[in-house]
Amino acid sequence: MSWGWNHRPYVSAAQRRANATKHAQKLAQKGVKLAPVTINGRIIANTFWGKAWCQHLESFSDFANRLPRGRTYVRNGSVIDLQISPGKITTQVMGSSLYNGTITVAPLKADRWKTIKAECAGKIDSLVGLLQGRLSDAVMRVITDRECGLFPLPSEIKLECSCPDWAGLCKHLAAVLYGVGARLDMQPELLFVLRNVDHLELIDAAADAPALGQAADASALDVAQLSDVFGIEIESTATPAPAPKPAGVSKTKAKAKPRSTPARKTRKPSAARGGSLTPPKAAAKKKTTRARKTA
16 A cells, blocks of 8 residues: 555546556456446345455444445445455556556465354255355354354454555455455355355365255255356266155065967858868869869
8 A cells, every 4th residue: 555645536426437448448458357346226245255355344433434444435336356266356446547557465364264164064055045145144143243253353364456546455456345245246266265265164064964865856956056156067966866756666576477369260261251262272173173174
């Protein structure tokens, strides 16, 4: 963060958006694609993880003075690029000019992560349920705990911005922090990426729970939806249940043999009907003999 202070001319939100559009177009021509934060309406975050992140930030007095200006900036579309990687957030914010920022977040301490996993063991039914925030009250209390939960403390966050603001948290990075909450609405797994932990470890213990073995619906939900959440395919290993037997059929009843069609009897010609009882060959022989005698 720069410590000098320079008064910059006021730039309206509309002008900032226009400048951001021009900047994005120039980078696109060079093959660089930005990941802007887009807020529809006044609500920044709508899901469990996004709301929990924003509420966590607002619970600290360290950030209280600059967060209101940050909300205004993120709603106006000033955060034109936000990238989340393990332990780091890199960003570009369009203010009176373009500013580059970096927010470094310390990895979650091993003993803290171990405690979270232990207290959540067997209480998270599915991976999809975890990412969509369908958690029990007990699990939510553990994960969102202000001091011992999954979200970083102010002491675990380092802020750097190219703007001339001398404050510890400038309005540009305050907007970025809110932008993270909006991004978690769409990609909640990025919180675990940022804290450098594997969210799958939270459901490892639950996978062996007897109740989950019987929860066919939850298992089917995971297999059907994980592709949409992570862009991967998972084969189901569940053994299909045998089809129920029709009611009233005895287990010891022998299988019915297929009915054989009786051979059709050949009806012999009757003399009364003018038919001949003499075989065809014999009749032909007698006819030839009579012809010779006549000759």
